[in-house]
Amino acid sequence: MNLPLNSLLDxxxxxxxxxxxxxxQQVRPWNVSGERLLEALYTVRREDFTPPAHYSLAFMDVEVPLTDDADAIAQGLCMFQPRVEARMINDLDIQPHxxxxxxxxxxxxxxxxxxxxAQDVLTLEIHPELAEMARENLTDAGCANVSVRVADGSKDTxxxxPFDVILLSGSVEVLPANLLPHLKDGGRLGAIVGTQPVMQFTVVTKQGSQTMTKSPWDIVAPRLQGFATAPRFSF
Structure with missing residues (x-):
């Protein structure tokens, strides 16, 4: 059905x-101030990355399911709230090179x-169907400097x-130390770390053989699959 021009404009x-x-109203009040990131938030069409069944949620301050599974969010198969995605990226201070x-x-x-x-992005997805969805979305958005690979980021080589920045788009129970060798000197790793009811966005900066860690804000987020859990005491 062809919609009238006025309807399309509206x-x-x-x-x-x-x-x-x-x-x-959502992103800037969450201490997101990077001008390049704010411009990206205006120009990247979030709605085009939102499943059609949940299009009405594209700009809302909620997690958006990516599959029809009733437990999709609990399983980590979701988009974060816009403010959370933006703040994680903002705090890693990514440079064009x-x-x-x-x-x-x-x-x-x-x-x-x-x-x-960034200059280029490699993104890993453990679920093949989501990786294919992302490839199509990124191609349609003209993101020629992004490569999508089906992989378990907790284990794969x-x-x-090495990378300048590593971002975990999901929470982990413990900081994945096995990823730190894949950072360049001066590189940063960002991850939401902890267990409910307390998780913190944590940034680890690598300086030679040392690391510096800061946790600037709290958030509870769905888990990334595959990553280690903390040791449990048994009696």
Missing amino acids: RNDATENARYNMVQ ERVLEIGTGSGYSAALLSRL LPEG
Whole structure:
């Protein structure tokens, strides 16, 4: 069915208003101030990375399921809230010459934002069907500097490294120390670390043989699959 031109214009205006409100009312108040990132949030069409069944959630401050499974969010098969995705990226201070590894591609939205900030992005997704979705979304968005690979980021070798930045797009119970050797000197790893009810976004910066760690804010987020859990006491 062909919609009248006025209807198409009204729909476009409503979408752009929703995007503007997302940035101004959700993202910026969460201490996201990087001008290049803010520009990416306006130009990368989040709705194109949102499953059609959940299009109405594209700009809302909620986690968005990526599959029809009733437990999709609990299983980590979701998009984070826009403010969470943006703040994680903001706090890693990504520069135009840097190479980024993302673990947990999802629909590809975070990778699309990263592509606007970095030289190139490798993103790993453990679920083949999500990896294929992300490839299509990223191709349609013109993100030519992003590569999507089906892989378990907790275990797979990373011959493309080392990287300037590693971002885990999901939470882990313990910091994955096995990823630190894949950072360049001066590189940063960002991950949401901990267990409910307390998790913290944690940034680890590598300086020679030393690391510096800071945890600037708290958030509870769904798990990335495959990563180690903390040892449990038994009696």
